[in-house]
Amino acid sequence: MKNREIAKALNTIADLLEIRGDNPFRIRAYRRAAQILEDLQRSVEEMSDQELLSLPGIGKDLLTKIRQYQREGKMEFLEQLKREVPEGLTELMAVPGLGPATARLIYEHLGIRDVDALERAAMEGVLRGVPGIREKTEKNILKGIQILKRTRVRRPIGMVMPLAEEILEALREVKGVKRCAIAGSLRRWKETIKDVDILACAEDPQRLIRAFVSLPSVERVLVSGPAKTSVILRDALQVDLRIVQEDSFGSALQYFTGSKEHNIRLRELAQRKGLKVNEYGVYRSDGTRIGGETEEGVYQALGLPFIPPELREDRGEIEAAMDGRLPELISIEDIRGDLHIHSIYSDGRNRLEELVEEAMRRGYQYIAITDHSRRLAIAGGLDEDRILEQIREIDALNKKLNGFRVFSGVEVDIMNDGRLDLPEETLSRLDFVIASIHSGLKQSSEILTMRILKAIGSSYVRMIGHPTGRLMPDRDACEVDLETVYREASRTGTALEINAFPMRLDLNDTAARRAAEHGVKLIISTDAHLKDQMGYMRYGVAVARRAWLRKEDVLNTLTLPEFQNWLRNRKAPHSLIS
């Protein structure tokens, strides 16, 4: 899959054009194309010219460049830019507050082209000799470098959301605060988060701002004005607080929720209708305001139904909204069970009763206990005897439970040759078998795909766990050929997991969407190793919503009898397994 590589090349072109001071719209076109390729679920290598050109944002020129990269592994235009603009200059732009124009100025006057040299120059006070840079800017650049060094990686949403909710709680308690809400990528439930946006209305904005900057977790104030205040927390997370008038809360929430791409599309649409949309409201050309109190009202003024924040990525949601084709998205209340949970039998921390209690507290009707199999010794994987022991305990437990059901399961390892880590005899005794890859993730695409297909071919496997094996931020998705997996999963009625564990979120949003398009059923499960981690379900549901999934695409929305029925009935005979 070369899409990522090509997207990166296009983004580099955009960076270099920025430094060169090129046409901003041309730059935007390159960035947009890069985004399109990243979102694409098929490799450009298997797409025809026609198909590529049909993507809005890819024209003749970009097509030529993509094909050239495919053939030659490079783009002539990029190489030419690299000769023209010193490489490394783009590195300077990673410093917050330092953009292309300043990067270029600094290079032209001082020959600096990497962050270390920049830091030295700033500390020595040499930087302020550059036209347009005085003491203040020099200091800000130093601060920016420190921030950059600490915040290079985006963090999984599961690490950020609890922090943001804590801050939100604290702000809501400030006297005179009328409204307070999370906006930005966090409200869209993007899988990784760079900073937190909070929106508020207050009778006394100054009081709120003072309370905000003096929160104990705040380390430094970046900017502070009446409308926007930004801080850096001790753990290097940036939080922006925006204060707006109550009557424009809706348009502000819409505006600051983004995504940027979604908003651009929306405002283009508005323009064609002779309207103007900004964070204060929706306006006619004569200045009359026709919306802004509520977010629904903003969309309505543009002739659109409300678009859920999770869909606002410019992935077709505006077109779908115009045509009345928006899906009714799954929600957390639809979830009736958690089917991937580890107990004290392997590397989990809780006993079965504790897990059941937690599940009932969440209003679930069923769970599956799915400990590791023997080969995963490091996680205390179970052999046949221990599994039989666990089945007996689950049977006994079920007798005591009324209307709630514990399914006996396992997360059986898919070994390097594609065989499963437990004999069929053992698997046949279990209610719910997950098969997952935990090793050999760097194998070739052919071998990885073969392993998963063999697992799907087993008569006992009902779900493939975390299909791509990624672990953020260190391990990327493995190179399994997902399109082939979707086809076989769909044919055999094997479910694919949306693993809700914050470092995994696997399948991710775009992959899950593609899977559902193939007719694959998904299961959202937490992979909990502690009972509290069953609370990760909301991150999995968020992935599903971002994947445009409806309740009926997800099996653990089924009631207990319906799910038992699914367990009993297999869709197609499995034939591949030895």
Next chain:
DNA sequence: GCCGTTTTCGGCCCGACTGTTTTCAGTCG
């Protein structure tokens, strides 16, 4: 560089904050 129910040329989203600029450019989201 892309794109077309005002356009094949001339548009392309919009505003806040900062610093050094005496009227605005750069950066960010």
